[in-house]
Amino acid sequence: MREISFIQQNRERWQSFEEKIANPHQMSPDELADQYIQLTDDLSYAKTFYPESSIVGYLNSLGSKAYYLIYQNKPEKSRRFFSFWTRELPVDLYESRYYFLLSFIVFVVSVIIGSVSAVKNDDFVRLVLGNQYVNMTLDNIEKGDPLAVYRQMGEVPMFLVITGNNIFVSFVVFVFGLLSPLGTMYHLFRNGVMIGAFQAFFYQHSLLTVSSLGIFLHGTLELSAIVLAGGAGILLGKSFIWPGSLPRKSAFIKGVRKGTKIMLGLVPFFMIAGFIESFITRYYNQIPLIVNLVIIIISLVLILGYFIYYPIYIHKHYNS
Template identity: 55%
Template sequence: PMAVYNSSSEVPMFLGITLNNIMVSFNCFAMGILTSFGTGYMLFSNGVMLGAFQTFFYQHGLLWDSMLAIWLHGTLEIWAIIVAGAAGLALGNGWLFPGTYSRLESFKRGAKRGLKIVVGTVPVFIMAGFIEGFLTRHTQLPDMLRLGLILTSLTFILFYYIYLPNRKRHGITKA
C-alpha cells in the first residue's frame, strides 16, 4: 500500500501535496465562518479518514509500516491541519462569542487572529510536503531513522506551536 508514493516523481508529488494541504488548511480556516461548525466538521471528517486508514492497515498486519510511512510526514501535516482548525475556530468563535465587542468587530478580530495562525502553517506544510514527496517513498529506510525523523518533527511542532508562543505571551525575549 505504501507504493502509492512511487506513483509520481518527487517534485510533482511535493508540489501537489503541499498545495493540496495548504488549500485544505485554508478551507478549514474559512469554514469557521459557519460559526465554527464547518471547521469542526472538516476536522472530524479528516480524523475519521485518518483513523480508517490506520484501522485498515492494522487489520492487514501493516500498522507499524503504515505508521512509519504516514507519520514521517504526517507529524507535521496533521498537527498543522489541527492548528488550521484552531484558526477556523478562532474565526467562528469571534462570530459566536462577541463578548463586549459588536458581533462584527469581534468577527474581524477573530478573523485577524485566525489568519495569522493559518498563515503560520504554510512553512510547516512545505516541510511536510518535502518529506512526503522525497522521503516517505523510501520505505526501505531503517525504521530507527524514520522514527528519529518523526521524533524530530514532533520536537519541532512542540517548539513552534507551544514553546515559542508561550515565551512571547510571558514576555520572555532572551534565551
C-alpha cells in the first residue's frame, strides 16, 4: 500500500483517537485499550514499510500518550472492583443492548412455540421434559403438592447444585457463540421450549397460577440472566463473523473481553436466584400471595434497573 493511501485510510481514526486522548473521560477503559492495540498495529506497519516517514514519529508520539494514559489510569484493586460494577459493566451492557433484545425475542418466541406444541400434542411434554419427570410431577399433583420437586434436597446442597448448574448452563449458552450466533440461539431456543412446555403442562392441569408463582420466585432472576447470557453469546459470535470496521482478531478479542465481563456480572444474580430457589421456593404453598409478589417484583426491578435503566443513565451521564 502506498504511504498516502495508508494515511488517508486511517487519518480519521487517528485524529478521533487523538481528540479522545485529550478528553479521556469520553472513553471507556476497553475502548482505550482497543484503540491502543490498533494504533500499535499501525505503528508496526509504518515502521516496516515507511521507516523514514514522519508518520512513524506521529504514531509513536500518539502511542506514547495512550500508553501513559493507560498506565496513569490503572486502578487499584479496590477501586477496580467498584468501577467494574458502577462504570465498566454498565457501559458494556449499554453497548450490547441490541444483542440482549435479540436474545429476548428468540427466547420469548421459543417459549410460545413450546407452549403451543405442548397444548396441541400431549406427547410433546414427555419428549421435552422426559417421562420420569412428567410421571413424578403427575404423582405430586395427585398428592396435592405439584412443586414438591423443590423439596427433594436439603437447602444447602440444593443451593450448591442449582447455582452451579445455572452458571454452567449460562456459560454453555455463551460459549456456543463461538460457533456463530446460531449456536447460542439454539440453546436459547431449547431452554425456551422447555419452559413453555413446562408451563403448558401445568396449565392443562389447571395449575398455571401455582406454577407461575412458584417458578417466578427464582425464575425472574434466573431466566433473565440466561437471556442476558444469550445476548453475550450472540455478541461473541458476531464479533468473529462480522467484525465491522475492526480487524477480525481485534474485534474478536474485544467481543471475548466484553462478553466475559457480562458473564461475570451475571454470577451474583444466579447466586441470588439459587438462594431463592433453594431456601424460599420450597415453601411456595405456605408463603402468602403478597410475599410471593413482592419477591417477584423486587427481582424484576433489580434486573430492569441494573441491566436496562442504569446503563442508559451511565451512557447519558458520560456522553452529555
